[in-house]
Amino acid sequence: ADGTKLMGGVLVGDAKDYGKLLQLSKKDDLGGKTPESLAFGRPAPGEQAGAAVDGGDGTGLADDDVVCSCLNVSKADLKKAIISEDAVTIPLIKKCTKAGTGCGGCVTPVGEVPRVLAATLKALGKSVASGICPHFPYTRKELFDIIKIKEIKTFDDALAIAGKGEGCEVCKPIVASILAGLWNQHILQTGRDQIQDTNDRFLANIQKTGTYSVIPRCAGGDIAPDELIAIGQTAKKYGLRTKITGAQRLGMYGAPQHQLPEIWRELVQAGLESGHAYGKALRTVKSCVGSTWCRFGQQDSVSMAVALEDRYKGVRAPHKIKMAVSGCLRECAEAQGKDLGMIATSKGYNLYVCGNGGARPKHAVLLASDIDEATAIRYADRFLMYYISTAKHLQRTAPWLEELPGGIEYLKQVVVEDKLGICAELEEMMVNNVANYRCEWREVVYDDEMRKKFQQFANTTEVQNSEQIEYISMRKQKHPNTYDLPDITGPALYEKESAPESWEWVFAGMVADYPADGGLAVKHGAAELAMFHLPRQEADDARWIATQNICPHKQVRCMSRGLIGMKAVGQITIADPIYKTVYDLQTGRGVSHPSLSLSTFQTKEEQGRVFIRLPPAAELAEAFARQAKDVAEQLGFKPPPRGSHKDVPLPRKSLDW
Template structure:
């Protein structure tokens, strides 16, 4: 590896494939080729990318404005490139290919490097169109295409904040609406204006009626929309800055920033300059095999021109990548290459919060059908097409589906506002078979319900992002032992991009498992033959208030449980009865975060997060936080939920820290450690903002104060925005409010994370006094009925009827339980107490917060390092610790700990013991004792005594609290990890009459040599920083004019 932008292969005799370009299509080709060539290893791949980044998701480019983290856009993490078979893949970033010498099979770069190839694949993509009109090169004019474009737009706009100027987007297509949303999110410009030459927006996806409905919704978000006007030029100031847009009719729209988003042009300059034939309107000419006019040179993606057409969508590019990878491997081996056919141009997107989709042949009635059952097609046959339209101006839903004249075949369609049926309808339109239902059932069927896949053929495309068919999914389940939807996603990549196909993937998985005789169960774990929702209901009705009574009533009587059911039962008990989770009967149910009322970190220390309701905090409280952080040397970071997180608190310091926070600052637990309400984020609303419509801070504080501490199946996050500018991001939270002139619009079921989901509208214009009763019902219904660890997003998707069903239950009282839900929530919130305030006052609970039960020592097992003025743990090793089996010289029974230190609990008890320089874990389970090393070898973490104890299949184990590695405590496999290739050392142990627990141990010296903390401690510098290569490059810039030597603590 050289620097941070190259990974080179070792020389080999394998054929070389050079790929020029590292975009979405290029990486798709590389992935497929590596997979198809895995056994034969015929090829090595060299990919050359012009941008300084690894392949990133250009479709999700707008999300960059929220997180500003390039790596979150990567199609594959950097580790993936290094994980490929040795020599099979090398990449060169920030490198421009300048020439192709096909006679020598060679490409050259602007760096002066040259690369030989056996096959050359051009995936150079496209460039944004910037018309050369007057003013096009003025300061403040941008295009919207790459990360660099966005970074330039962000940098420019930040300087305009507070100047009262406007932003303008030219183009009302997909890119234009994306750009408008991005400029809106910058919260810099007083007004955003979209300019579109056509009489409506999204002209390539929608008809006039749907396009006008979208335009009206966009206006409702505070964005001006100018339609049907042609831009003449850009107006500029004397200093060369753009000042606005002048139309051909002489009228002007003012704007200090203008972003062009009017389309793209194929990047064919490299090919053209190298003698490859290109189309006069752009694009590298390719045949049905995607080969250019030069043998051994191929073009795929937006740069390729196939039959006078360049495709600007990623879907056709993926099809090209798939075909070429096959033809270079399986196609050559078996002599059956594939030919490229007209690709599917269907698309589904969410633009400015609006679902928009078109599928199949959406304009068959305008341009004539591309296919008819009698084999004819064309413009003269458009009279053979019948449209069926549904328009709901109240719900902002528009659907227009096109059928053959007799209604027996679905040709295509478009949808706006509700695109839940997109995947299924796309598959139906592509299979060209007679419908089994009336056309009307496809367009007016209840939205949000479970999508069925039973009537789809195996070749029906389920995931258009990754070209995965129903047959691919069923094969993965039947032949590759995929036993969960997660397995299917990993195996096929279905549902790993936009996520829109996941309901169908789940449906196919469930049906296939059942058809194979496999029972698809929703049981909580092997100890319970019930779902979490069933257990909640049984516990509530029968008023079961302990783990053992719940286990006896609806589980496996007498069982110890496991790391799955214990926290779930603990959560149910907290949601129903709200006792202190550190009470003896509850503590053994808690995962480590709850067990110590703080989030465990990778060095065994904890983070401390006081509650900051609504993000509002006084200088006095900030001073207390600063004092505590400085006193205990805590690393501080601002969280995304408008709070301050203090990292590095030792277990034995938590009591003192919270005593100061509580007594000096009046602060309460923020429950950052719990599956509970975390935060209710807010903008400043009418308190300060000139655009504010509602008091978002006041409402957020009231909501957070009401629901703080309530336990749920998973964490809950909320937000309140004071106007439609949506600064608090209320539409990606479990619940969110946006102020209107009449009250608040309530959104539910949104989340970020690994599978982001935009929230649904539960109710509009809700009066202030009615907000809390609706939220009471919604949250309690979720707490009652959701599965274990199920966020509200997935819960709503799984409801029979989705958001519509939830509205009927919560707003229309369909089940007749609304008053009961409100009453139950009132009882729950009325029982609130701060867990930390109660803990620091209780002598028995205070005993739990010490590192060792037998000595007062404090031992670190990861060396600290200082970074940007704060202390943090050194980097973790990549490989787990390999502990060879030890043959002890001699063993003797030695006293270890007083037996009274471990309690007789139904859930088991454990303590951490120090002997010499070695840390040991001691467990008491049903009156019997067990002893192991304290270190989990996975990350050399000394935490096993804090793990949950579980049993099943005649096994007893402890589950590491960091990454859930389960280590057996009994039998011949004692010490063996049940879900990874590693093991720990165990020792015989017994209780004796004098009240001490004895262990059969070697000498202190021998024990320390094998298991001592000092031997296994993670050292500073042991694992290199991931930024070494990057910093080497950045160091070279230091000292140059205009480059700061110090930047945010980095000394270059």
């Protein structure tokens, strides 16, 4: 080691420099710092004490800090695009720099890109648009208040009263979250289903293969033997991979969309219910065994955790919520690393809030100490509803508290002392949420109309394997032969304007089966198409739009499950459900990735039926397969051979690094 590169480190106690050190560890040097200045907080040679590393713009980022790690875009790259190329909106920044076109985390309302954009525009003397998108000129909090006061229950009513246009992939999930957080009605009821984000749309987390995870609730980590057996039997029957999650639950992986209702029918009949692992909602309440079994336990932490999870299950929020209850100060459940945590004492519980793990870990802070169970739950009700009412979209409780004027002391005044006189209202809001809870999967299982939403194809009840990846055996279970297929770049294979008359009109389903402003998959032999219904469009060729179902980005058959948006310029877009790659739905051309394109096809509607003009099924399937093969050959891509992911045990002796 020569002291020229930061390899890693452990922060004990004050971890406020974590973000800066993380950025520095990605660089090849110390950015002008010395090891001593990093370790002991002393200024580097020639640097003034307390000098800002962000140019004084308040972003906390130096110009060479990486803002988008997926595409390796720095803060300097963003500033250049904003200043030189007039990229003054998130979509323009995506187009100019590709930032945010990977996982999308950096362009969320609380991500680094909006922060840099706001700071740069402020330095240029330009105003920053405060609305969530061009369709709603309001912040999330303002929109929350409007929807609450006017008792708005649908997205269309929200647009009519507080917005304009038809909505986009940004505002639809935000409004969906607000509606669910206020009224807690089933998110898949007609009128709400097509505004849900990827995972809520099918009540499951979509995986990179296009399949889904199935995670039942195990409140407090408590699970009965019969429930364990039911999970094992279900996983074995449907060929699902099982794993204990980091949240004390059992997860099953690899479920196709059309099998989800049947899988959940078996789980529901065994007494299990949705774990909401897919939602921006309470995920789980982790617990230790508490005083029931542990000789150090001060209180029954398991019962408290189960009570919390039963109370708050299904409550939607701006972001996911994690909780924990520890039975003593030994903190085995890690309650101080959660959005809400309780640690048992001899007198009751200490209540902690606004902690989290993840990329920017935060230690929770003490809200109240030595309180009884009833008081703890009352404070939790108030805290959660205050957060849900005021936070930004996709903002966890920790950054929310950082932005809250007055910080934890002000939060104590609001939640504990009722400084604003709103605690009774907050408690009532939570009571209504709890009263309206229904297991979302139980309702789907026993509702024929909701079950139809999971049918694989609109034009047939047949099913087929839509995955573009093979499986291998690993640790006694099936496992994806892990690799990413290459992007299919270049022009689309087919354009609807050049469809020959010799092609046939293929039945694509009944009009009544298609959701408004949504899509369904269509089977044509081994090939798959995506058909979208936009009934509010005036042009005939815009009411029904058909594209290939394979997303050129990573080659997953998933486009029919994407979220439709309408840009301010009238452009209709579709965002793929896995990586959020955005395409112009009418032309098929990539918006976020201009090098990618979707094939488009002619459509028509006749007597309640819809059709797509297509080449013969074998020809279409062969053309798409040949296109993928040609790209792989051009890039020299070869999938790893079967069996190349065998377990490799590390030697137990010390390793020679």
